[in-house]
Amino acid sequence: MVKNKTKIRKIAINTGGGDAPGLNAVIRAVVVSALNKGYECFGIRDGYNGLMTPGDYPEGGLIPLTRRSVRGITHLGGTILGTTNKGNPTKYPTMGPDGKMYEKDRSDELVAAFKKNGIDALVALGGDGSLGIANVLAEKGIRAIGVPKTIDNDLDKTVITFGFDTAVSFATECLDRLHSTAEAHRRVMVVEVMGRYAGWIALNAGVSGNADAILIPEIPYDINKIAAALKERPKRGKHYAIVVVAEGAKPRGGAVSVVSKELGRAEKLGGAGERVARDLEPLVGKECRTVVLGHLLRGGSPTTFDRLISLRFGAAAVRALEEGYSGVMVALDPPTVRYVPLKDATSRMKVVPLDCDTIMTARDLGISFGD
Numbered sequence: 001m002v003k004n005k006t007k008i009r010k011i012a013i014n015t016g017g018g019d020a021p022g023l024n025a026v027i028r029a030v031v032v033s034a035l036n037k038g039y040e041c042f043g044i045r046d047g048y049n050g051l052m053t054p055g056d057y058p059e060g061g062l063i064p065l066t067r068r069s070v071r072g073i074t075h076l077g078g079t080i081l082g083t084t085n086k087g088n089p090t091k092y093p094t095m096g097p098d099g100k101m102y103e104k105d106r107s108d109e110l111v112a113a114f115k116k117n118g119i120d121a122l123v124a125l126g127g128d129g130s131l132g133i134a135n136v137l138a139e140k141g142i143r144a145i146g147v148p149k150t151i152d153n154d155l156d157k158t159v160i161t162f163g164f165d166t167a168v169s170f171a172t173e174c175l176d177r178l179h180s181t182a183e184a185h186r187r188v189m190v191v192e193v194m195g196r197y198a199g200w201i202a203l204n205a206g207v208s209g210n211a212d213a214i215l216i217p218e219i220p221y222d223i224n225k226i227a228a229a230l231k232e233r234p235k236r237g238k239h240y241a242i243v244v245v246a247e248g249a250k251p252r253g254g255a256v257s258v259v260s261k262e263l264g265r266a267e268k269l270g271g272a273g274e275r276v277a278r279d280l281e282p283l284v285g286k287e288c289r290t291v292v293l294g295h296l297l298r299g300g301s302p303t304t305f306d307r308l309i310s311l312r313f314g315a316a317a318v319r320a321l322e323e324g325y326s327g328v329m330v331a332l333d334p335p336t337v338r339y340v341p342l343k344d345a346t347s348r349m350k351v352v353p354l355d356c357d358t359i360m361t362a363r364d365l366g367i368s369f370g371d
């Protein structure tokens with residue numbers, strides 16, 4: 001972990017990648033604690049775009065953040081700064097001399113933009129992609145602190161990312177609502193949730209919401225095994241079922257359901273739930289219907305847990321800068337928040353360990369993973 005005691009005057013904050021409930025709470029905590037410590041604060045619009053393409057922002061790609069700009073935003077979803085998951089500065093979609101598009105590393109231009117605007121330090125709120133960029137900036141001399149954001153909870157070296165609890169709580173509420181309609185119609189409801197290549201949302205919501213089967217990327221499924229488990233239910237007087245499918249779930253020997261892949265951004269996943277419903281219907285002899293919770297999981301107010309952890313992360317990020325840290329991410333290590341190298345947090349994905357007690361609990365409760 002690099003330590004640099006050079007005096008900081010101007011801090012910039014940005015939010016990158018998919019939004020997550022709690023972003024505004026972190027922004028407020030960073031701004032208020034930074035102002036209280038005598039720093040100036042600025043927000044970069046739409047990830048790094050406000051600095052990369054300032055011409056697109058007639059009102060300014062870098063906006064001053066005052067107490068007034070962050071008043072009353074702790075409970076709001078979204079981000080007052082805007083975000084993007086396109087145009088990663090290290091893989092910027094650029095047209096080559098042959099007229100073809102390719103990914104170009106434009107991080108030096110970004111570093112120059114930080115210097116030109118007199119920004120001494122960055123607090124980056126993001127998932128693995130955005131914090132990977134923050135790490136590149138830190139390696140190139142910008143003092144950068146990361147704050148772990150993502151509903152997917154797949155960032156390593158932190159017990160939790162902010163946004164995850166809100167997504168799981170909402171998914172659980174949806175499952176609660178689906179039990180009665182599934183039972184009324186004697187249907188199988190297949191519920192697809194986000195999470196990319198990690199099954200945290202599906203697992204936690206599935207166990208909390210009494211699912212009968214949970215399919216996660218970490219455990220490739222056998223559709224016949226799921227069907228066999230669901231066919232046991234009528235013997236216990238249950239003529240319906242709830243199956244939770246992570247968007248990254250895949251059949252044994254099969255592939256993840258990818259919708260598209262564009263330059264400069266992560267591939268879009270989708271269709272995993274529909275595939276399970278289609279393959280399951282003839283095997284269980286019941287109507288199988290799909291509900292995709294998708295972006296609903298990212299909306300709304302953060303839960304109390306997410307608000308508090310967001311405020312704690314934001315304040316800790318400013319303390320980290322004050323203590324001279326750079327190239328670190330604030331991380332929850334209960335009961336405290338500590339600093340971990342950004343490089344370690346972004347070099348591998350945190351997936352669900354197969355021997356974790358939530359998986360064991362699910363199995364003990366008779367929930368099928370299709371394995």
Ligand code: F6P
Binds near residue numbers: 127152195196268298
């Ligand atoms: O990483 C957060 C996330 O919501 C994933 O769960 C999902 O795969 C992805 O973002 C969707 O992103 P987009 O907003 O591009 O559809």
